[in-house]
Amino acid sequence: MESIKRNAFVKKVGFNRIILLLILILMYIAFSILVPGFFGTARIMSVMNYVYFLGFLSLGVTFVIATGGIDFSIGPVMFCCGLISGYTMMNKGAPVIVALLISILIGFLFGVFNGYLVSYWTIPPFIVSMASMNIAKGIAAVYTKTQSVSWPLSTDPEKGWFRNLVSYKGFPVGLVIFLAAAAICAIILNNTKIGRYILCLGSNREAVRLSGVDTKKWEMLAYVICGTLVGIAAIFFVGAYTTVQPGYGDQYNNEAIAGCVMGGTSMVGGLASIGGTVIGVLIISLLQEGILALGFAKDIQLIVTGIIVIVVVYADVMSRRRKN
Amino acid sequence: MADAILTMENIDKSFPGVHALDHVHFDVRCGEVHALMGENGAGKSTLMKVLTGIYTKDSGTITYEGKEVEFRNTREAQDAGIVIVHQELNMVGDLTVAQNIFIGREFMKGFKIDDKKMIEESNKLFDELKISIDPKAKMSDLTVGKQQMCEIAKAISHKAKVIVFDEPSAALTEKEIEDLFAIIRDLREKGLAIVYISHRMDEIKVITDRVTVMRDGGYIGTLITKDCTKEDIINMMVGRVIYEEPKTKSSVPADAPVVLKVEHLNAGRMVKDVSFELRKGEILGFSGLMGAGRTETARAVFGADPKTSGDIYVNGEKVTINSPQDAVKCGIGYLSEDRKRYGIVVQKTITENSTLATLEEYVKGIFINKSEEKKITERYIDELSTKTPSADQLVVNLSGGNQQKVVIAKWLVRDCDILIFDEPTRGIDVGAKNEIYKLMNKLAAEGKSIIMISSEMTEILRMSDRIIVMCEGRKTGELDISEATQEKIMDKATRDIA
Numbered sequence: 001m002e003s004i005k006r007n008a009f010v011k012k013v014g015f016n017r018i019i020l021l022l023i024l025i026l027m028y029i030a031f032s033i034l035v036p037g038f039f040g041t042a043r044i045m046s047v048m049n050y051v052y053f054l055g056f057l058s059l060g061v062t063f064v065i066a067t068g069g070i071d072f073s074i075g076p077v078m079f080c081c082g083l084i085s086g087y088t089m090m091n092k093g094a095p096v097i098v099a100l101l102i103s104i105l106i107g108f109l110f111g112v113f114n115g116y117l118v119s120y121w122t123i124p125p126f127i128v129s130m131a132s133m134n135i136a137k138g139i140a141a142v143y144t145k146t147q148s149v150s151w152p153l154s155t156d157p158e159k160g161w162f163r164n165l166v167s168y169k170g171f172p173v174g175l176v177i178f179l180a181a182a183a184i185c186a187i188i189l190n191n192t193k194i195g196r197y198i199l200c201l202g203s204n205r206e207a208v209r210l211s212g213v214d215t216k217k218w219e220m221l222a223y224v225i226c227g228t229l230v231g232i233a234a235i236f237f238v239g240a241y242t243t244v245q246p247g248y249g250d251q252y253n254n255e256a257i258a259g260c261v262m263g264g265t266s267m268v269g270g271l272a273s274i275g276g277t278v279i280g281v282l283i284i285s286l287l288q289e290g291i292l293a294l295g296f297a298k299d300i301q302l303i304v305t306g307i308i309v310i311v312v313v314y315a316d317v318m319s320r321r322r323k324n
Numbered sequence: 325m326a327d328a329i330l331t332m333e334n335i336d337k338s339f340p341g342v343h344a345l346d347h348v349h350f351d352v353r354c355g356e357v358h359a360l361m362g363e364n365g366a367g368k369s370t371l372m373k374v375l376t377g378i379y380t381k382d383s384g385t386i387t388y389e390g391k392e393v394e395f396r397n398t399r400e401a402q403d404a405g406i407v408i409v410h411q412e413l414n415m416v417g418d419l420t421v422a423q424n425i426f427i428g429r430e431f432m433k434g435f436k437i438d439d440k441k442m443i444e445e446s447n448k449l450f451d452e453l454k455i456s457i458d459p460k461a462k463m464s465d466l467t468v469g470k471q472q473m474c475e476i477a478k479a480i481s482h483k484a485k486v487i488v489f490d491e492p493s494a495a496l497t498e499k500e501i502e503d504l505f506a507i508i509r510d511l512r513e514k515g516l517a518i519v520y521i522s523h524r525m526d527e528i529k530v531i532t533d534r535v536t537v538m539r540d541g542g543y544i545g546t547l548i549t550k551d552c553t554k555e556d557i558i559n560m561m562v563g564r565v566i567y568e569e570p571k572t573k574s575s576v577p578a579d580a581p582v583v584l585k586v587e588h589l590n591a592g593r594m595v596k597d598v599s600f601e602l603r604k605g606e607i608l609g610f611s612g613l614m615g616a617g618r619t620e621t622a623r624a625v626f627g628a629d630p631k632t633s634g635d636i637y638v639n640g641e642k643v644t645i646n647s648p649q650d651a652v653k654c655g656i657g658y659l660s661e662d663r664k665r666y667g668i669v670v671q672k673t674i675t676e677n678s679t680l681a682t683l684e685e686y687v688k689g690i691f692i693n694k695s696e697e698k699k700i701t702e703r704y705i706d707e708l709s710t711k712t713p714s715a716d717q718l719v720v721n722l723s724g725g726n727q728q729k730v731v732i733a734k735w736l737v738r739d740c741d742i743l744i745f746d747e748p749t750r751g752i753d754v755g756a757k758n759e760i761y762k763l764m765n766k767l768a769a770e771g772k773s774i775i776m777i778s779s780e781m782t783e784i785l786r787m788s789d790r791i792i793v794m795c796e797g798r799k800t801g802e803l804d805i806s807e808a809t810q811e812k813i814m815d816k817a818t819r820d821i822a
Contacts, residue, residue: 187691191691191692192687193684193690196676196683196692197683199672200672200680203669203670203671203672204665204668204669204670204671206665206666207665207667207668207669208669210626210628210658210666210667211680211734212648212649212651212652212653212681213648213649213680270669270671270672271671
């Protein structure tokens with residue numbers, strides 16, 4: 001074991017991430033054996049639809065968790081973005097591009113709101129995000145008069161083009177965009193001042209503050225990054241699933257957080273891995289697809305994700321206890 | 325040895341990569357105070373953790389009251405009568421004294437907790453110890469000294485036969501230490517066996533009967549306290565002779581410019597109308613008892629805590645310092661007394677810690693220039709002779725002294741001209757202490773100005789060019805090193821205490 005860990009390749013990629021990757025592959029093989037017809041591109045594309053929006057949520061929440069915070073509003077905010085921008089387009093005649101920008105803008109604004117309250121008013125992130133979750137649901141419902149919104153289909157000659165962001169003639173454009181976004185996030189986290197400060201303040205806020213760093217600003221920025229990515233996630237959600245209903249979105253909180261923590265981001269902050277988050281998201285998405293393919297109801301997904309969150313966070317707690 | 329109540333023999337314990345305890349011998353008799361000494365990392369705490377079952381030993385025997393024992397956890401040890409009074413107190417601040425003492429074994433009256441009985445019992449304990457604490461007081465309202473007394477009372481209430489004091493005096497005032505010693509003597513009279521872990525040589529001479537010294541996990545020897553000198557013990561601890569010579573005259577030229585001037589500073593309840601000047605190349609010692617407001621003064625100057633009023637001048641210019649950011653811009657760096665909480669980011673590397681206050685200088689475009697960052701870090705690892713395999717080492721893996729050097733490096737990278745060292749050698753072993761002292765002298769000689777807050781008299785007298793004494797939030801004295809004596813300082817530090 002020790003000698004494997006010292007191997008240069010393993011050291012570079014990270015032992016835990018290799019294990020995760022193995023789990024992902026084994027899961028895929030297992031589903032392929034259990035479910036006839038699971039193997040093949042059709043299923044993979046279906047899993048990918050899930051990966052895109054969940055991936056952006058997970059990338060976003062990785063920044064927040066790295067500061068030692070939490071954001072339970074990401075799912076509902078994503079729905080809020082999809083609803084308001086979609087409604088503006090479908091019912092008020094806004095062009096598609098404007099709708100997409102509105103979606104990102106709303107995500108960004110929720111990020112600013114959450115971040116400001118958490119860092120400048122020092123309200124616990126748990127409370128802030130629970131509150132903004134309700135606010136997001138409420139605003140969306142009021143704006144759309146509690147109607148669900150359906151985005152244009154790809155056959156729509158004028159407005160359907162945005163679906164090319166998800167896939168173009170069978171080519172997974174969304175995957176390329178998602179991986180590019182992940183790469184940018186990894187660079188931000190590991191090679192820029194923003195990432196350095198976010199990780200350090202997640203580890204020891206006071207020490208960073210007493211080093212003369214404006215911790216409030218950087219902490220807030222983590223939420224803003226998260227919110228913006230949530231706005232992007234909404235685009236991929238509607239690109240894949242078309243219809244958004246007011247009052248939902250909660251279930252994706254847990255899935256996004258599970259993907260992030262599974263990938264090695266510590267719930268107490270200070271440690272984060274974008275690569276890990278990406279693999280974590282793939283695992284969660286494959287699992288969701290697999291559960292449905294096995295013939296279980298959607299509710300089983302909820303139970304499984306709930307259990308995964310607990311197991312993964314428990315593993316994180318235990319590994320830290322061992323280190324101390 | 326026949327009357328030893330507790331004997332640990334040939335205790336051996338290894339952790340991956342470290343031989344933490346190497347066939348250590350230790351025993352304590354009824355009615356004696358036995359000191360356990362050694363540098364940090366010598367294995368004292370590990371030995372006590374083996375005793376109370378937090379760690380399991382690899383080999384060796386523990387004999388307690390004539391029987392071989394092996395406790396599985398602190399609870400079992402406690403039930404058998406072995407209690408540790410920790411350096412960091414384990415008290416629930418929001419509960420009362422009585423509730424804390426009887427926590428986990430509350431007296432019940434039907435379904436209700438019988439607070440009255442607990443208060444009575446607490447009073448009995450305090451009477452026995454001849455101390456006056458109100459059992460109804462909230463724990464967080466007590467001084468650290470009083471809280472410690474409560475810990476002792478709790479230990480007694482457990483019918484303890486062996487009490488281990490783990491650096492009990494670290495946070496106590498002189499008066500509280502005296503009270504503590506009175507209690508310890510009393511417990512000794514009553515036939516309890518006391519293990520006393522401390523770094524403070526003078527205390528060892530005063531309170532203990534025997535001294536066992538450990539070094540690097542090994543047992544070095546046991547001495548009868550009254551038959552040995554301080555040098556004997558130190559030599560056993562470090563394996564070399566260390567002389568602590570006090571400074572006799574200031575090394576600052578009379579015309580050195582004032583770099584920092586603080587006037588009528590008020591902050592919170594702990595800083596009242598404090599004024600002082602710091603000159604270029606000077607080491608200005610801040611002496612006083614615990615709770616004198618020294619750290620609070622430093623934090624207010626540094627902008628870490630808000631101030632109510634007062635002016636600060638840096639190099640003759642009036643400055644506004646409302647946050648550590650402002651202070652750092654003025655060239656002030658602050659080393660906290662509580663390194664782990666306020667100084668270092670333990671889960672991060674030495675490099676990441678070293679450039680924490682200067683990161684913007686190592687950013688090229690939007691990217692951090694990691695090679696430049698590493699270069700400067702390695703330079704300071706060299707310069708401060710920080711012991712580490714590489715700049716990428718996580719700070720959590722360094723010893724206390726080396727962690728302190730990382731914090732110092734952080735401010736040197738920033739090229740701060742004014743450095744506030746708050747208890748720079750707390751929790752650091754003797755060898756590393758001397759290195760920090762040397763470093764401070766070197767920095768002062770290079771023209772940096774240092775404020776050094778210290779509770780150790782020898783440190784103050786050894787390092788300072790000038791000494792400011794504080795007492796209960798006020799500056800009560802200012803002494804040039806040439807006229808300073810322990811007595812004079814202590815006189816000013818206690819002046820207001822009735």
